[in-house]
Amino acid sequence: MISVQNHLLQLSGNKWLWLFLLTVGLGACSPKVQPPAPVVKTETEKKPEIIKDTTKPVAQPPAKTSVVSLILPFALNNLNTGYSSAGLAQANIAIDFYQGFKLGLDSLTSYGYNYELHVFDSQGQTSQSHALAYNSQIRVSDLIVGPIFPEDMKAFASVLPSQRNPIVSPLSAAEPSTIKNQNLITVTPPxxxxxxxxxxxxxxxxxxxxxxxxxxxxxxxxxxxxxxxxxxxxxxxxxxxxxxxxxxxxxxxxxxxxxxxxxxxxxxxxxxxxxxxxxxxxxxxxxxxxxxxxxxxxxxxxxxxxxxxxxxxxxxxxxxxSDRINYKAVATVTFMKAYRKKYQAEPSEYAIKGFDQAMYFGKLLAGNTTVRMEIEKTGYTGIHNKFKFKWLPGLGWVNTSVDVLTYANYELKRVE
Incomplete structure (x- = not known):
């Protein structure tokens, strides 16, 4: 199963953010602490789209619930005053990444894996990212994903130098040495x-x-x-x-x-x-x-x-x-169909990245050991990304998987 505070309505291709406000309460992310924001219900609640993972689990998945915190720049504080073009672009990245990530976790639940997903709004502001690092819910999460921008991640990670659970930098290619946190996971190769x-x-x-x-x-x-x-x-x-x-x-x-x-x-x-x-x-x-x-x-x-x-x-x-998509691959076609059906929209690269990361880290979380113990030993080839992590003392783990492409028949082909 997967537990979230609120579910997104299916969005149209323009990702109308006003609907998003009505359907996701990002302020507290904990119904135990504060009642969730009002939810506009659809006439028929649709079941999560499931994408079957073709790899068979080695062992029976444990009956545990993994807690994941997503920190993304929805910037819902701008709804009353209006978004700048840059702010709206950031918000759309946040929505796309969330939807892809959620679809990935939904897909893994077909094996009986359990997740509790909390979503927080960084507002695209360094000060808010810094403040969220003190949030007790985030601190006890099994996995923290975000913030997504380098300066926001610096501000967030600086508060948690001894945090034992991993902190994923999901999109930024910033050098880990600029953040300096031993539990950082840099997904995009610098x-x-x-x-x-x-x-x-x-x-x-x-x-x-x-x-x-x-x-x-x-x-x-x-x-x-x-x-x-x-x-x-x-x-x-x-x-x-x-x-x-x-x-x-x-x-x-x-x-x-x-x-x-x-x-x-x-x-x-x-x-x-x-x-x-x-x-x-x-x-x-x-x-x-x-x-x-x-x-x-x-x-x-x-x-x-x-x-x-x-x-x-x-x-x-x-x-x-480091992030090339084979649109003819079976896994890609399956994902595209499921995403379109669930959200009535084409998945952006951020939605695909979110899905890949949910599938990879979700499986690591569901195992009998910790992400810290398994990440270097476990590679992954997703739809958009490949993961091969290397440990850097004092700086965390960094994805080193990079392909070399060359031109053949007037298009880029992988040679290594």
């Missing part, structure tokens, strides 16, 4: 793990002995470049030479004497600036007519519609990724 994946592929599969780093001159590039160089040095014991060039107006003349006419010339480009990329990739494209070129780009490149797939394919471009 940028350094993308650099490590690129470094492994460039030095291992491609066998690069020299790597050309093309910088834009913007300070934002430096972090990714430093992660990449450290990863390459660590993997090769500093056996790879770096040639760095700050490129202006696509001028690559300075590196021509060092290029090979026969072997692969590996280029690492940490930039995300549109104008720089358009000019520099065009220059590399021209260069590739004479020299073999392989490019490793920033993970954000996958989202850039201004980049040309045919050009990226000619440059043998590689991009790292």
């Amino acid at each position: 940028l350094q793990y993308h650099a490590v994946a690129s470094a492994k592929y460039a030095t291992g599969k491609i066998g690069a002995k020299r790597i050309f780093i093309l910088n834009s001159g913007y300070s934002a590039d430096k972090e990714y470049t430093n992660y990449f160089k450290r990863a390459v040095d660590s993997l090769t014991r500093k056996g790879v030479q770096f040639t760095e060039l700050t490129v202006s107006k696509g001028n690559l003349t300075a590196i021509l004497p060092k290029l090979s006419a026969t072997g692969q010339n590996v280029f690492f480009i940490p930039a995300t600036n549109q104008q720089f990329l358009l000019v520099t990739l065009k220059a590399l494209d021209d260069l590739s007519l004479k020299y073999p070129v392989t490019v490793f780009g920033h993970p954000n490149w996958e989202k850039f519609t201004f980049l040309k797939a045919d050009q990226l394919q000619r440059l043998k471009t590689h991009i790292t990724n």
